[in-house]
Amino acid sequence: MLSWALLFLVLGLVAAVFGFTGIAAASAGIAKIIFFVFLVLLVISLVAHAVRGRRPPI
Numbered sequence: 125m126l127s128w129a130l131l132f133l134v135l136g137l138v139a140a141v142f143g144f145t146g147i148a149a150a151s152a153g154i155a156k157i158i159f160f161v162f163l164v165l166l167v168i169s170l171v172a173h174a175v176r177g178r179r180p181p182i
Contacts, residue, residue, distance in 0.1 A: 142151060
């Protein structure tokens with residue numbers, strides 16, 4: 125449990141550094157782009173599996 129607490133402390137400190145230095149805005153923009161890319165890839169994958177007649181893996 126102590127290792128988890130230390131891990132979250134370090135993650136919180138890193139997030140604070142990014143939030144206070146202005147890197148957060150750039151990171152959020154990149155995250156939005158990556159999210160939409162993966163969303164499009166998911167839809168393409170589901171359509172490809174539907175066309176082939178297989179069920180997508182869960």
